[in-house]
Each structure stands twice: as structure tokens, then as C-alpha cells.
Amino acid sequence: MDLGIKGKRALVLGASRGLGAAIAKSLAAEGADVVAAARNADAITEWAKTTDGSVTAQKLDVSNAAEVDAVLDSLLESGNIDILVNNAGGPPPGSSTGPSRTDWMAHFETMVANLIHIANRCLPGMEEAGWGRIVTISSSGVEQPIPNLALSNGLRSALVGWSKTLSTEVASKGITVNIAMPGRIHTARVDELDAAAAERLGKSVEDVATQSAASIPAGRYGQPEEFADVVTFLCSERASYVTGSKIRIDGGSIRGI
Numbered sequence: 179m180d181l182g183i184k185g186k187r188a189l190v191l192g193a194s195r196g197l198g199a200a201i202a203k204s205l206a207a208e209g210a211d212v213v214a215a216a217r218n219a220d221a222i223t224e225w226a227k228t229t230d231g232s233v234t235a236q237k238l239d240v241s242n243a244a245e246v247d248a249v250l251d252s253l254l255e256s257g258n259i260d261i262l263v264n265n266a267g268g269p270p271p272g273s274s275t276g277p278s279r280t281d282w283m284a285h286f287e288t289m290v291a292n293l294i295h296i297a298n299r300c301l302p303g304m305e306e307a308g309w310g311r312i313v314t315i316s317s318s319g320v321e322q323p324i325p326n327l328a329l330s331n332g333l334r335s336a337l338v339g340w341s342k343t344l345s346t347e348v349a350s351k352g353i354t355v356n357i358a359m360p361g362r363i364h365t366a367r368v369d370e371l372d373a374a375a376a377e378r379l380g381k382s383v384e385d386v387a388t389q390s391a392a393s394i395p396a397g398r399y400g401q402p403e404e405f406a407d408v409v410t411f412l413c414s415e416r417a418s419y420v421t422g423s424k425i426r427i428d429g430g431s432i433r434g435i
């Protein structure tokens with residue numbers, strides 16, 4: 179199947195490792211011109227050396243509003259962004275009463291407000307072109323809150339409300355807006371969360387990971403490429419009638435219908 183995105187310009191955030199890097203590689207392999215952004219641009223340059231297709235590394239800290247605007251100014255000067263993959267690091271684990279007001283506000287800025295702002299900067303060009311794709315990486319926690327991840331469960335739900343609202347506003351303009359929800363995809367972030375859970379529960383990391391995998395109907399963590407393939411499809415011409423959706427990539431973890 180030709181995904182129809184050859185020559186489309188994609189901006190993938192949080193792309194120095196994990197899910198963002200896998201999505202950037204997958205889009206590049208399908209012929210998109212990918213700008214892969216993260217704070218550690220050297221890591222992007224490094225993985226790009228062994229990747230097929232066009233990848234440009236861009237240093238960007240999405241927690242820094244001034245840097246966000248400067249980078250978007252520069253990128254948009256040389257053309258539209260056709261595909262935006264909204265992604266960044268997850269917040270630290272913690273209970274609902276753990277984070278302070280300052281913590282909530284700081285993470286809201288990084289995980290919600292600045293990602294919405296980046297989408298707003300890309301939208302005029304998409305509207306002008308009559309084509310655009312915005313995929314936001316969320317979490318299964320927005321459907322089934324994950325214990326001890328209050329910041330993540332709470333803030334990502336705000337992005338779901340925004341994404342759905344935006345999808346209805348731009349659907350007639352050839353722009354689709356969707357949410358991709360990872361369950362447990364094996365990245366460094368998941369290893370870090372397993373290590374934190376092991377310490378909190380007084381168990382070994384291996385025990386935590388084994389129990390976690392056993393709780394997933396598929397019986398294992400997903401691979402970043404399995405996640406990236408679905409996101410790449412959502413970014414494609416072929417997914418032109420999929421919008422306003424939340425797509426689970428979770429090996430069956432969410433038990434609700």
C-alpha cells in the first residue's frame with residue numbers, strides 16, 4: 179500500500195529516542211521529509227545515520243515557549259509542516275496529592291499548552307494546502323487511569339478534549355486530528371517506570387516487568403515499531419477519513435469496550 183506521503187514535510191517532537199524516534203524513522207522510510215526534534219539533537223543525528231530517508235535533527239525544548247516560537251518561525255519560513263506528531267517526555271510518577279500547584283502548572287505548560295501552540299502555528303499552512311495530519315501521542319491512562327501517574331492521567335486528558343474539538347473544526351479542510359494511545363511499549367521511559375515501581379514496591383525490576391507483561395492480553399510489551407506503524411498510517415493519505423479518534427496500541431490492555 180502506498181501511504182501517499184512522499185515529499186510531505188513532517189515535524190516529529192520528542193524524537194531523540196523511544197516512540198518519537200520510531201515514528202520519525204517510519205515516516206522517513208515512507209518518503210516524508212522529517213524534521214525530528216528534541217533537546218538532544220545529537221542523539222537524533224546519531225540514529226539518523228543508519229536510517230533510510232530524509233531526517234533533519236532539530237534542537238527543541240518544548241518546555242521553553244520562546245525557543246518553541248523561534249524554532250517554529252525558522253521552520254515555517256522554509257515551508258509548511260504537513261504532518262505534526264505531538265510528543266514529548268512523560269511526567270514523573272506520583273499520586274494525585276503528590277504534585278504541587280507549581281508542578282501541575284509547569285507540566286501543563288510542557289505537555290499541553292506548548293503542544294497546542296505548536297499545532298496552532300502549523301495549522302494555517304495546513305489549511306492553505308487543504309491537507310494536514312496532527313497526531314498526538316497520549317497514553318492508555320486517558321481511558322483507564324494508570325495508578326501512581328496522576329500528572330500523566332490528568333494532563334493528557336486535557337489534550338484529548340482539545341484534539342477532539344479541533345478535529346471537528348478542521349475536518350472539512352482536509353486536516354485530520356487524532357490521538358494515539360500507547361499501552362506499554364518497550365522504551366527507556368517504560369524501563370524507568372518499572373524501576374521506579376520496583377523501588378516503591380520493594381520488588382526486583384524483572385519481577386515488576388514480568389508481572390506487567392503478564393497483565394497484558396498479548397502477554398508482552400509492544401515494540402516501538404509496532405506503535406510507529408499505526409501512527410504513520412494515521413499520518414498518511416490512506417487514513418483521510420479517520421479523524422477525532424483515539425486509537426489504542428496496547429496489546430489489549432484496556433479492558434473496556
Ligand SMILES: NC(=O)c1ccc[n+]([C@@H]2O[C@H](COP(=O)([O-])OP(=O)(O)OC[C@H]3O[C@@H](n4cnc5c(N)ncnc54)[C@H](OP(=O)(O)O)[C@@H]3O)[C@@H](O)[C@H]2O)c1
Pocket residue numbers: 191192193194195196197198199215216217218219221238239240241265266267268269288315316317318360361362363364365366367368
Ligand atoms: N512507552 C510507552 O509505553 C508509553 C505509554 C504511555 C505513555 N507514553 C508517553 O508517550 C511519550 C513518549 O514515550 P517514550 O516511551 O518514547 O518516552 P521516552 O523514551 O522518555 O522519550 C521521550 C522523548 O521526548 C523527548 N523530550 C522529553 N522532554 C522534552 C522536552 N522538554 N522538549 C522536547 N523533547 C523532550 C526526549 O528527548 P530529549 O530528552 O532529547 O529532549 C525523548 O526523545 C511520553 O510522553 C510517554 O510518557 C509512553
